[in-house]
Amino acid sequence: MKRIAIAIHGGASQDSDFIRQNKTGYEEGLKAAVQAGYAVLQKGGSAIDAVERAVNCLEDNPLFNAGRGSALNNQGKVEMDAAIMDGENLKAGAVAMVKSVKNPISLAKKVLEKTSHVLLCGYGALKLAKEAGIVLEEDQYFITGHQLDEFKQANLEETGDILLKKQVHGTVGAVALDEYGNIAAATSTGGTPNSLPGRVGDSCMIGAGCYADNRTCAISATGDGEYIITGVIANTISLYTELTGKNLQEACDYVIKERNKDTPGDMGVISINKNGEIGITFNCERMHRAWIDTNGNMEARIYK
């Protein structure tokens, strides 16, 4: 039997009415995405193609805050970030502050494949999207009723002071192991309702919200992005396994729950290594997550 496995997440934070009301829809969306990524692996596809496929499903699902269903910033605009990394060769691609792009993770993969850069931002990312034939959509495609309501409510209630202090949530991601022993990670986000314009978070930052190295592990993080950046969470988990020899679950638990126990932010991570071991940790009420392990068993969970 081929040793393949995949894990995905759909964000981590405290619970909400919207999450409780849509529990079934979220569970179905998680299962569909993890199965779509797993199908790529079953057909002999690469880990990087599998994480792209799983994230595409979450980006296309309006329940998740990435691609369609992205949050609106305080200008009423969608600005999305994404990153992807290949553990075989440490190549990475990322995009920040992009609009119009249906699947930001697929544009991040084009940055990896077609340029020597890692991160393209704003109009430069959009220029590559057009040259590479990436699917674009009108602004209205991205905006769901739920996010429009959130924006209108927040825009009424939140003062400039609140905006300057606001923490930012909402991300999807995937990690996978393919039959060739390679691992990959992908992370994609639409940001948060009513954020400052131009804010770029951890999702597109290699080492923070996304990292992959065959020698250690592949990781996608989610939660309060600013603390994931300053904690350099993904690289810290990877290097912790490298330098201490701890296993992946221990490393995730240590970095999120011990090393950052005084960090006042929500954080969650999914991770995988070349043996197909999966590590998942979060410090808040819910992390939307699903995985299919090396025995082919699928799980999808929202709460602890």
Place this chain on the structure above:
Amino acid sequence: MKRIAIAIHGGASQDSDFIRQNKTGYEEGLKAAVQAGYAVLQKGGSAIDAVERAVNCLEDNPLFNAGRGSALNNQGKVEMDAAIMDGENLKAGAVAMVKSVKNPISLAKKVLEKTSHVLLCGYGALKLAKEAGIVLEEDQYFITGHQLDEFKQANLEETGDILLKKQVHGTVGAVALDEYGNIAAATSTGGTPNSLPGRVGDSCMIGAGCYADNRTCAISATGDGEYIITGVIANTISLYTELTGKNLQEACDYVIKERNKDTPGDMGVISINKNGEIGITFNCERMHRAWIDTNGNMEARIYK
């Protein structure tokens, strides 16, 4: 005697005619910048104010590729990135793809001080600059004859294929220890001649080109930014000292010369810790650098 110290850099790469022709100017610029930062520390100023001041000097000096003297991208535009981090509280601020801002490192410091975000990009960063009263300049202020010549030459010679494969250089930075035992790091860059528009490099990425934690060290990196991102260089040096107990110079040497010995890019780092120990390593022909140690001794060097 107060235990204070500072180190700065003005980029690392292979040698060039321009560098050789301006050797004296570069040495004078390095000395002026390191002395300006040191003067802040001598007056009881904080490490974060000292690194801002030193980097301001390098940004204002047209010989260095940051602020005035920034490189032009392949659209003939200046786009600058910068990041600053305070080792006392792990707070960080960064800006990417900014134009018009005379001193991007000072805008990064405003992101740290005035918002809960870490990175603001493009028009969002410019909006904060205007609200915070940051000094703006006309486009012509930033463009020097040298960079205009480089742009014209590269724009004639470089095909789309070359642009997609091009590696990016040119950064300034500083690290400092103040009398209160706090350390800080700052990095600022103008990118490279004829780069793809929207390219964002390591300089504004916490954990890659900039990192500071009182418990370990403060680091500013320079060189081929894409490899500094995928190697998550600054955080890796910091965590290596934390987990192995090696000293700072050993950690810098290990990460740049051993762990990344097969990485085909130029890299250099400056670093400092709470004892005032300074670690400097680079793997290429030159790194413009200067420091004043805890005994008050100043050095300025370009080659090995």
